[in-house]
Amino acid sequence: MSLILQLAISGLSVGCLYALIALGYSLTFVVNGTLNMSQGQLVMLGGVLMFGFAELGHLPFFVSFLLAALIVGLLNLGIERLAIRKFDKGANSIEWVLSTIAVGIIIQDVALYVNGPDEGVTPSPMGDEMLRIAGAGIYWKEFVFLPVVAVLLVLLILFYKKSHWGLWLRATADNRTAVEIMGISSNKIVAVAYMLSGLLAGIGGALMSTNYAVSVDIGLPLGLKAISVAILAGVNNPKGIVAAGLILGISEAFIGQYISTAFREMFVYGLVILVLYWKPMGLFNARKTIVKV
Amino acid sequence: MNQLIERSAGYRAAAGWIAGLAAIGLLAAGPWMVDTYYLNLLFMIGIFVITCTGMNILIGYCGIVSIGHAGLMAIGAYMSSFLSTKYGLSFWSVVLIGMVVSLLIGSLIAIPTIRAGGVYLSMITIAFGVVIHEVLIRWDAFSGGPLGISGIAKPQIGGYTFDLKGMYLFVLVISAAALLLARNLRRSSWGRSMIATKENEIAAASLGIRKFAVQYAGFAISSVLAGLSGAIYAHANSFISPDTYNFQTSVQLVLIVILGGAGRVLGPVIGAVIIVFLPELLDMEKLRMALYGGIMFAVLFFLPKGIVGTLDSWLSPRMRRFVSINPRQASSKPEEAKALFASPVRAGGQPILVLEGIQKYFGGLHALKEVSLKVEAGTIHSLVGPNGAGKTTLLNVISGLYSSDQGHYTLRGQPLIPRSLSAVAELGIARTFQHSRLFKELSVLENVMTGLAKRAQSGLGASLLRLPGQLRSERLMEETSHALLDLIGYEGDRDMPASQLPYGHQRMVEIARALATAPSLLLLDEPAAGMTASEIEQLEQLLRKLVSQGLTVILIEHHMDFVQRVSDTVTVLDFGKIIGTGSPEQMLSDPRVIQAYLGAEEVAASAEH
Amino acid sequence: MLSIKGLEVRYGAIHALKGVDVELKEGEIAAVIGSNGAGKTTLLQAVLGLVRPNAGVIELGGKPITRMSANKTSNLGVSLVPEGREVFGTLTVTENLRMGLKKKIGSVTKRQFEKELELVFERFPRLHERQNQLAFTLSGGEQQMLVLSRAMISKPRLLLLDEPSLGLAPIIVNEIFATINELAYEGTAILLVEQMAHKALSIAKRGYVVDNGNITLHGSSTALLNDDRMIKAYLGAH
16 A cells, blocks of 8 residues: 555656656647757756756755756757747648757757766755655655646746736737737747746756756657657647646556566557557547638 | 650650669679778668668658657568577568568557657657667567677578678669669659648648558658668678667668758768768767757758759759750640540539538637538539638538538438548549649649549559559550640640749649549639639630530639629628529629628619619 | 828739828728739738838838838737737637737736726627637627727727628628727727728728729729729729
């Protein structure tokens, strides 16, 4: 019983990380039909920067955290300008897929060159204390992912529902022509979406580095895991993404425990392919496209 | 004149063959001209050319980016190595098995992802590559784990064991053959359908082309070629390990294709030469992937058509001026044109299409309100009404682009369920679109030929090999398309890319393309928009000619005098409702119609004379 | 208020406007009439700044706005109601109206916005009933009211209307036109592109008939209404 609880909690912790990263895809995809295929590498960068600032640079924890998130956010702003804007011709064009993949391999290789292949864990301010719930033991530094991501999600929802930028983002996602007619530059709004998505990646990476060993080659598999979450839920369905992320995290924990760790990745991708057979637009996707007359 | 042109085209083709054979001959002398180091590099180029030719079909023709083809190469390599080392099967049989398994696993990935399309596909292929890599590392019993498989037997034939020279020559032949297949495919109905689907899915579907079939074909070919090259590499190298087939390799493969020029037959050759030699030249150990990323970026920015594509688009207009155009003389023989319609429905006062109570909502917008309509066979039935009245929506539900929320359709007495564009097209309903949807990458003639794909397409194998039967049907398609272009009175260059056509001509060629599907019912959405007066006159004559041969036309048009002259029946729509059907004279003087158009009660009286 | 002189617009090889002159005074409606593809929509887009004119001058209240971006012209008080309505289908009615304010949240207090909303709802009570509904669930007429209100909520000096009658039942068209008339009466200058020629001319002071990028006929609306060439030109005869 306690093992099951323990697995569930640590599965949820990983799952909310997946959800956070996958939301980064969704944020931009709904706005202009593109996403950054190097999102995973951005998460990696967030983690490596966090470790670098906090452990090697001896900066205070929260300063490092903010710096890592901000740098990645700004980097994604640059990526939007260079690798997306010129190639943004909708979901079926292949140029932006290629250009962001190119960005990803450049980031990874340069990070490898600068940082080397070492991995590191940033000490969490939560220390190494254990939290005991009904006989299950879990590290506070792992458990803390849940409230942190929950707070982030609430902030994100508030931003979306209450701020004018949130309104503009939703409006651009809905009808870009009409936004232009209002005299609002839709390019600017797309850039904001990318910046936000980069921030999420940076935060995700920095957060991750407080409990998991982070090295330059975690980016690609992590990005793929997150995109699997997005595909399972439907890329334009943020609520579904959160649910799918959590489900995936828990399933992984249990499969790793009861079946095999080697089998885990196969399971995830096999599931994604099955979902695509059955529901190509994602499991939770109920939204109908609105066609103009 | 014509003969001269045909002869010069013949010379050009012959020159192409001679140049190709000369290049192969020169390369075949390679082993005796360069040392082992360079021979090895040349061999690697050959391996890349085989894989990337398949990927070129996928990326360049189908517009699908797979970033997991290293995984498919790995399947070919490991399958054949495993069987040959474990069971001692000969190279020739294991290479075949490798190709088949690669095809099967490739299909497993392709079938769901093609349906989802776009970015999903790229993502899944990346994941596929990563999973294969993982599996190879962990599945010791099959793959030998991280250490890989060594001591893989070299191919043998008779008493001869292939050494590097032999393998090189073998790869040279195979890669030349692969290039030839890609070239044949591009000149076949399959290739045209692939490009059509890539460029405009909706227009291709309206011609009855099924996206899934053509894209799956592309994926299948690329899987087989990847498996083949993987198996050859394994047996030439005697040793394979998982790290040969990682994400980086997949990226490298894509880079070769786009650097050379996606969709250009020779693109992979140029790309592979550069990607294999460049790191050698620069002598780089570190940052090699960053270099590839940088090149990819630079290509996308500065050479979006790749090297071969850029050269070609610079050269071919100049060549065109040099070798004059191909103005096929109009040879409009009425009986020939008549034979073009496979299923003509005679005008006999029978309604060909009956609509009953069609309803269509877009959210709260009631776009079609209980639309009921009878279209008599062999007539021109016009739909008129102010903008936004629902005319195009009606056309879209009939042709299966939108589904209606309610209503019954009857086609030639049979109930019709317009499920999808391509399904409706197969029932003999063709359409054009309000805005030109020609396939810009294809020539004028090829555009019309895509319309014939459904009727006269040969098998994929026959198309790849250019078998006599396929050649015959290609020639027939060409003839038919020329005849259709004659029929619509197109007199310009037929080998010109459709993107360069003036607007009025685009509209006419689109009609020819729709006619190529041999429809019994043709739906035209504002064909005269943007046409000059003389072009409209030409269109009018064409429509009369078509109708006299038994075709039925539903026409949406704003040029009222044109509508008046050409229509047998006019139906007026306003805010989603039919407000009247009758003869053109009747309808265009009907006060309700004038009111709908001009929005004024008082003019109704004054116009009634 | 608005003065356009010698306006030319090209899209590649297509010469969409070939030297167009239009004059419009405060509180006046000018109707622009013509067949599909004549260049009417291009004219409106050029005034707002969505397309760049190749030649000519556009002045708003005496100040040149010829090559200004839509962002700047809208700040100067130009609003466009596009053809085909272009509501934000997945936003609520209120959010659609909020988009019309364009300004950032901080610069408009909640109370100010609510006051604006009240004015809108007074004019169109039906929007009041549906204020929390998503816009795509509205009927065509309601959507037209919504985009009209969305354009008006920023209190523009110049309103550009593109085919407001599109696909609407006559009774709703009458309602919309009555509102347009009111807006002009309240002082807004209105450039009205419309295919329902008579309806448009009945509320406009002046009319311009555009054909193939040229103004072929213009004058006071009463004169145009009695001109034989009108019906012909309008019906798109060649």
